Amino acid sequence: MSVSEFPSWLMPSFSSLVQRLCSGTLPHALLLTGQKGIGKQRFAEALMRAVCCEEPDKEGFACQQCRSCQLINAGSHPDVKSINPVETGKIISIDQIRALNQYVLLKAQLSGNKVAVISPAEKMNIASSNSLLKTLEEPPAHSLLILVTDRPAMLPATIRSRCQNITLSKPSVDVGTQWLKTYIDSPKDHLELLLALADGAPFEAIKLADNELLKHRDKMLSDLEGLIRGQNDPVSIAEAWLKVSMSDSLYWLQRWVEDLIRLKSSENLPDIKNSDVRERLQRVGLLWNLKSLFSFYDQLCETIRLCETSCNPQMLLEDLLIFWVNR
Ligand SMILES: [Zn+2]
Structure with a gap:
């Protein structure tokens, strides 16, 4: 090197x-x-x-x-x-x-x-x-x-x-995006999105550039919207997410909920990580109140912690999704 x-x-x-x-x-x-x-x-x-x-x-x-x-x-x-x-x-x-x-x-x-x-x-x-x-x-x-x-x-x-x-600290957005450019052939706004989704960590952003991971993120948001509309059920969605990856599913879920909290906490247009789907998130956010979002986030963090033990991941995900439906 x-x-x-x-x-x-x-x-x-x-x-x-x-x-x-x-x-x-x-x-x-x-x-x-x-x-x-x-x-x-x-x-x-x-x-x-x-x-x-x-x-x-x-x-x-x-x-x-x-x-x-x-x-x-x-x-x-x-x-x-x-x-x-x-x-x-x-x-x-x-x-x-x-x-x-x-x-x-x-x-x-x-x-x-x-x-x-x-x-x-x-x-x-x-x-x-x-x-x-x-x-x-x-x-x-x-x-x-x-x-x-x-x-x-x-x-x-x-x-x-x-x-x-x-x-060690993460780079500024400019430095991080510039560095990503040497590894990923994508427009600047896509690189900035990847870096934001990775919370500014460039090596994580490279992993997220994997199309399958991003596809899972898109599918998850559609599933969450479908749950709200009553078009699907928590058990089958938990099963499908688990088939892809428990840790990736929890990672994205955490990013969505953090953005929902940001959107609910500010009257103005706050910076969010999933900036490409801001309007969809805003629509989802209309159905939540801030207190319930924080409770959901607490349960999500607890689920992430429990996943490191021998708890049943299918049940943990189902519980979270049932919370999502009943919010
Ligand atoms: Zn040497």
Whole structure:
């Protein structure tokens, strides 16, 4: 990765850490936080490569040529480790952290630095976190732990307080749209819509550019309108949404309801995320009062939380849609 490939909005934070790396004042543990989809993984990887590279360029990016860079590219660098849940959504186990604790104690085999990236860090359970504390309290020299999370509040305070917090920010709309243009061949207003739907996070916006996802969003709004008119029923709609994806369905539902709340809360034309369907949302909004919308939003947030446990998703969605009908 070079400066031209690196997300420009992350550059100030990257440069500041590179300076500390050069002056030998980089902390032993960093907690990399910020909204989902703004480039935390890319940032962590660039930093990990910079720390290991033998001849980084003047901006601090790895050279891609030296032995260390080649080993990283081949996935066989002995001083680099990534700790992730073995299965998506599962925890980072205490055994994984114990192995990490052992690993950082060993002397580095190449450039002298050992780096481990733990992501998503909030997937460590209490036992894993406690096990990591030992390393955070007495970090071996020439070791760097990078904890990546978009939910730092889920980490124990004992972990957070032993890491240097680096919060990454999202780009301005102009910078984000400009960056998206290099990946997605679409008119500017469509790119702005994608960025707004992704709450300003460019990497999320790229995912949303997937036509199937946008089609699901359109279908969902039609389903919600149909429910209001009594043309369909909550059970079959929940089934259909679930077939596409529970998490995508909840994501869009959350975006719709946030926009409905914005529309109901302001007499003027408020900025909304789903700006392409403002009039349809305004019509739906006429049938709700603000208090009920907030109650619906609370239940939606609770559903999102429960989805991370073993609750029955079909029933959770049905409950939400029944609320929608009875509002
Ligand atoms: Zn290199």
